[in-house]
Amino acid sequence: MSHARWKNLRERKLTEGYTEPADVTKARREIRLSMALAQAVYDRHTELGLTQIDLAERAGLTQLVPRA
Secondary structure: OHHHHHHHHHHHHHHHHOOOOHHHHHHHHHHHHHHHHHHHHHHHHHHHHHHHHHHHHHHHHOOOOOOO
């Protein structure tokens, strides 16, 4: 099932009076917050012209390099 189709199904259920369990609502909120933070970090480091390696060094971390 595509994301758009799944999202439409969820929205339809919510308009029909379906309520998600509290733990699902909490998890969904945490995911949205995590995604917003990740987007803010990405936007800022690209705005500054920093690579991920530069950003990791400034933060005192290491960059994870995907395996080929």
